[in-house]
Amino acid sequence: MRLQGGAGNQWECLMANEGKVKVIRSIQEMQSIARELRSKGERIGFVPTMGYLHRGHLNLIETARDKADKVVVSIFVNRIQFGPNEDFQRYPHDFDHDLAACEEAGVDYIFYPEEEEMYPKGYSTYINEEACSKRLCGISRPHHFRCVLTVVGKLFNIVQPDFAVFGQKDAQQAAVIKKMAADLHLSIEIIVNRTIREEDGLAMSSRNAYLTSRQREDAGVIYQALQKAKELVDSGIVNTDRVQAETSNILQSKRRLRVIYVEIVNPETMEPIKEIVSGKSLLAVAVWVDEVRLIDNILL
Numbered sequence: 001m002r003l004q005g006g007a008g009n010q011w012e013c014l015m016a017n018e019g020k021v022k023v024i025r026s027i028q029e030m031q032s033i034a035r036e037l038r039s040k041g042e043r044i045g046f047v048p049t050m051g052y053l054h055r056g057h058l059n060l061i062e063t064a065r066d067k068a069d070k071v072v073v074s075i076f077v078n079r080i081q082f083g084p085n086e087d088f089q090r091y092p093h094d095f096d097h098d099l100a101a102c103e104e105a106g107v108d109y110i111f112y113p114e115e116e117e118m119y120p121k122g123y124s125t126y127i128n129e130e131a132c133s134k135r136l137c138g139i140s141r142p143h144h145f146r147c148v149l150t151v152v153g154k155l156f157n158i159v160q161p162d163f164a165v166f167g168q169k170d171a172q173q174a175a176v177i178k179k180m181a182a183d184l185h186l187s188i189e190i191i192v193n194r195t196i197r198e199e200d201g202l203a204m205s206s207r208n209a210y211l212t213s214r215q216r217e218d219a220g221v222i223y224q225a226l227q228k229a230k231e232l233v234d235s236g237i238v239n240t241d242r243v244q245a246e247t248s249n250i251l252q253s254k255r256r257l258r259v260i261y262v263e264i265v266n267p268e269t270m271e272p273i274k275e276i277v278s279g280k281s282l283l284a285v286a287v288w289v290d291e292v293r294l295i296d297n298i299l300l
């Protein structure tokens with residue numbers, strides 16, 4: 001029998017949520033769930049996100065699902081990691097979509113705190129990595145990684161995962177987090193998954209939602225430039241300047257694109273390298289597509 005009216009909807013809602021993903025909004029509750037899971041010997045896999053989930057995120061969740069007993073996804077748009085003139089105000093949100101996607105993907109818990117829960121009045125402690133984080137994006141976004149590490153460090157203490165999964169699209173972020181985990185002796189394994197791409201090669205990103213169809217078309221050149229660079233290296237060219245110049249030229253062939261950086265670096269330290277060593281050299285790029293900032297990279 002189908003119940004009528006509000007009570008019926010509530011009931012259906014409760015039934016729909018039974019045994020499925022649980023949304024946790026308080027730090028204390030998340031910590032006590034994590035403690036209980038760990039005391040039962042359950043392995044916790046963690047995927048931190050800023051929401052507006054796409055196939056890149058789902059790929060991270062799949063890895064966590066495969067290797068963990070319980071999967072926690074956090075959704076938190078970390079205001080402090082955005083610069084004063086950046087896109088925090090317009091960052092895309094769709095919690096209902098994210099909830100359905102997590103349910104479909106077999107997530108056990110979504111940690112979805114309010115900003116005041118994470119940063120109560122008077123908050124004043126930050127985690128700063130002082131080498132890797134200062135290069136590439138660290139130059140144009142000087143406080144970004146300090147605030148990323150701070151939120152990730154906090155989330156690690158809240159979720160207490162055995163491992164956490166990140167994406168190679170944000171290669172510098174992954175490297176900085178690995179460095180923090182090593183330097184601070186965290187007993188959390190950091191897993192980095194390959195970049196998931198659209199059909200034309202554009203790396204999936206929540207920020208792609210900002211692109212108009214014309215900008216979206218031009219953004220396709222980013223992956224073409226990375227692939228061209230890889231072809232050059234595969235054909236025997238090891239000179240960093242030459243490959244960087246070629247990559248920049250391809251990117252700049254589109255009127256809407258402005259290069260922020262094109263650099264070939266050591267994939268662990270993000271230090272520039274002079275000569276390309278196959279499998280040990282990362283070509284990382286950041287561009288403006290009009291007012292939308294996109295990043296991508298490829299291992300050469």
Ligand SMILES: Nc1ncnc2c1ncn2[C@@H]1O[C@H](COP(=O)(O)OP(=O)(O)OP(=O)(O)O)[C@@H](O)[C@H]1O
Nearest residue numbers: 049050051056166167169170195196204205206207
């Ligand atoms: N295309 C992708 N392939 C694999 N992992 C990805 C991809 N895009 C994002 N991720 C990873 O998902 C995690 C959460 O990232 P986030 O929520 O910031 O999404 P995002 O798409 O990077 O959004 P934005 O580009 O707006 O920052 C990070 O570990 C990030 O590296």
Ligand SMILES: [Mg+2]
Nearest residue numbers: 050170205206
């Ligand atoms: Mg991101």
